[in-house]
Amino acid sequence: MQLEALKKKVFSMKKESLLFVFLIGVLLLVLGMPTSDKQKETEVDAEDEETRLSGFEERMEEKLQALLSEMEGAGEVQVMVTVEDTGESVMGKDSRLAEKESEESTVYQEEGQGRKPFVISSKTPRVQGVVIVCEGAGNPVVKQRISEAVQALFQIESHKISIVKKRK
Numbered sequence: 001m002q003l004e005a006l007k008k009k010v011f012s013m014k015k016e017s018l019l020f021v022f023l024i025g026v027l028l029l030v031l032g033m034p035t036s037d038k039q040k041e042t043e044v045d046a047e048d049e050e051t052r053l054s055g056f057e058e059r060m061e062e063k064l065q066a067l068l069s070e071m072e073g074a075g076e077v078q079v080m081v082t083v084e085d086t087g088e089s090v091m092g093k094d095s096r097l098a099e100k101e102s103e104e105s106t107v108y109q110e111e112g113q114g115r116k117p118f119v120i121s122s123k124t125p126r127v128q129g130v131v132i133v134c135e136g137a138g139n140p141v142v143k144q145r146i147s148e149a150v151q152a153l154f155q156i157e158s159h160k161i162s163i164v165k166k167r168k
Contacts, residue, residue, distance in 0.1 A: 075135025083125040137165040
């Protein structure tokens with residue numbers, strides 16, 4: 001009985017009223033949809049970035065230490081690398097264009113139990129400074145070769161490189 005009463009009311013409504021009810025329903029659906037993933041994007045764990053950053057520094061230190069210890073006259077080498085920033089990741093974006101508006105949202109990829117943003121490209125962190133402690137730093141020629149090697153590897157100026165002699 002209620003269904004028949006509802007049918008009578010709907011069919012007896014004017015077109016304008018019916019259109020108004022339909023538009024209100026669509027508006028409620030649109031308002032209920034999530035509008036952006038910006039909050040999720042900004043919640044990229046700070047701990048994860050810090051871990052990634054320190055991991056980058058450690059890898060660079062190990063590689064540089066192995067390389068410099070092979071240089072003639074350098075002897076035993078210890079290295080410390082500091083970086084300016086965490087690097088840069090370019091996330092994949094999905095764009096939707098309407099007549100007067102455009103909307104972008106981050107593209108995610110399924111990974112194990114969760115989702116991670118899809119990274120299109122990433123730049124490594126920029127090296128800020130390098131300190132090298134080595135046995136051969138007393139020799140100006142060795143010191144110059146080490147400085148040139150570090151400049152070539154990290155594209156940093158010579159004043160950001162410190163090479164000191166290791167104590168015995």
